[in-house]
Amino acid sequence: MDRSKESDIQGSVTARAEAARSEATGSDFLQLDIGRAPAGGRTDWLADRLRTAIADGTLAVGSRLPASRVLAAELRVSRGLVTEAYQRLAETGQVAGRGRAGTVVVAAPVTGGQPPSGPARSALPDPAGPFGTRARGALVDALRAAPGRIDLSPGAPDLAAFPRTAWLQAERRVLAELTPADFGYGNPQGTPALREAIVGWLALNRGIRADPGEVVVVAGVAQALGLLAQVLRAEGVRQVGVEDPGSLGTRRQLEHGGMRILPVPVDAGGIDTAALAAGPAQAVVLTPAHQFPTGVVLDGERRRELLGWAAAGGVVIEDDYDAEHRYDRAPVPALRALLPEAVCYTGSVSKLLAPALRLGWLLVPPRRLDAVIEAKRYADLGNPVLAQLVLARLMASGELERHLRFVRRRHRARRDAMLRAIAAELPGARVHGAAAGLHLMVTFDGDAAGAPAFDDTALAAAALELGVKAHPLSWHRMTPGPAGLVLGYASGTVGEIEEGVAVIGTALRRLREARGRRGSRRV
DSSP, X not given: OOHHHHHHHHHHHHHHHHHHHHHHTBOSGGGOBGGGSOTTOHHHHHHHHHHHHHHTTSSOTTOBOOOHXXXXXXXXXXXXXXXXXXXXXXXXXXXXXXXXXXXXXXXXXXXOSXXXXXXXXXXXXXXXXXXXXXXXXXXXXXXXXXXXXXXXXXXXXXXXXXXXXXXXXXXXXHHHHOOGGGGSOOOTTOOHHHHHHHHHHHHHHXXXXXXXXXXXXXXXXXXXXXXXXXXXXXXXXXXXXXXXXXXXXXXXXXXXXXXXXXXXXXXXXXXXXXXXXXXOOSEEEEOOSSOTTTOOOOOHHHHHHHHHHHHTTOEEEEXXXXXXOBXXXXXXXXXXXXXXXXXXXXXXXXXXXOGGGOOEEEEOOHHHHHHHHHHHHHHHSSSOHHHHHHHHHHHXXXXXXXXXXXXXXXXXXXXXXXXXXXXXXXXXEEXXXXXXXXXXXXXXXXXXXXXXXXXXXXXXXXXXXXXXXXXXXXXXXXSOOOEEEEEEOSSSOHHHHHHHHHHHHHHHHHHHHHHHHHHHHHO
């Protein structure tokens, strides 16, 4: 036999054996390699590795440790060794047995020494807080992250009412019907089943007649705006009119998409179409059915003027963000139903089911449809298919319509509670937009010269110090206007709403008293 070949074979066998031993005595969990443990000290070594992982956050509170027999098999050690290591951590209160849930991390040790010199993550809470100037780029995110007992921020539905049972039943039926091929990459435009269901939903609830081929399924209105900004910018459209006051989130999304934002005034009739036509805006984003945050409806004359502006070449983007939630008025038709060839229409289930689903739709006129689908393809290859199919089933079965009727009753009761609380706790406040939606806008009269009565960010900051979150109206303005707040009522209980408004009333009285003292000192 050729000894060189014999040597090669023997070396190969040896290498494979070494690799096998390395694999057999190691675990993917924390990349543990028992071969590095000192002789006679394996239990101490494993306990120390686990303790360190808990201390540095690798194993967060709530994490589950592997079953002792599983980890023992991976490390090629006795189960008793692993059990003893777990027991040592249990004795110091860092882990606890939870029956079938296994062994769970319940507390991290308090470590001494100096704090780390730099941030552990890429982004820490802004030191100026949600109402500080340093947070201007992410105001809403900063407020969401801030601690608070009661959240009266606008934008969320009754999340406790999410139809868990109906969703789970629909998901089970969908999974039972899916073929293996359905788990592959889907159509970036959206599943045909959901696009057909969306068309039916919009026809019944918004008076819009469309073809499933015109629908692009998106990750909420935010993505729809981002895709449209990308497509319009490629066409040379750079200047976009937005309602003033209007959604801060919309402005930020468009600015991130490279658009120049132009404020267009809003009054009792909706967006000022004469001001829009007189300005340089090439496109406009608006909320005609329930203007955010004022709650007004775009009146008939201005609808005609807006559609004339669109017919002359302007691009209209209709954000129909919460039109289903109405209480004291008849339904308002969507602009898209009147001029489908000129209006880009977007909506979502964020205000009906939950923002976390990230499911919405965008209807695009034919001339831009291919470009939007292409942009969606390269953005994310399409939304997750399973959630799309579950939503399609809820829409087609009538379950989503039943849910809408249910939450309307709950939202109305909470709106009424907020109106009563404002009347009792905020004397002199003016309420806007109570007939529909999930929020109220509250304004406060200024002084005799027309100056704001106070800084509404100061009021919101004072309320947050007392544990209540709310949006100052100035966040949603680009030009000066009355001081005010935007208060969401859908996601809180009646008791929370009453307490939250009472706390805002306390903060308001303190601000007014402080202003009065400053005025008396000047005199």
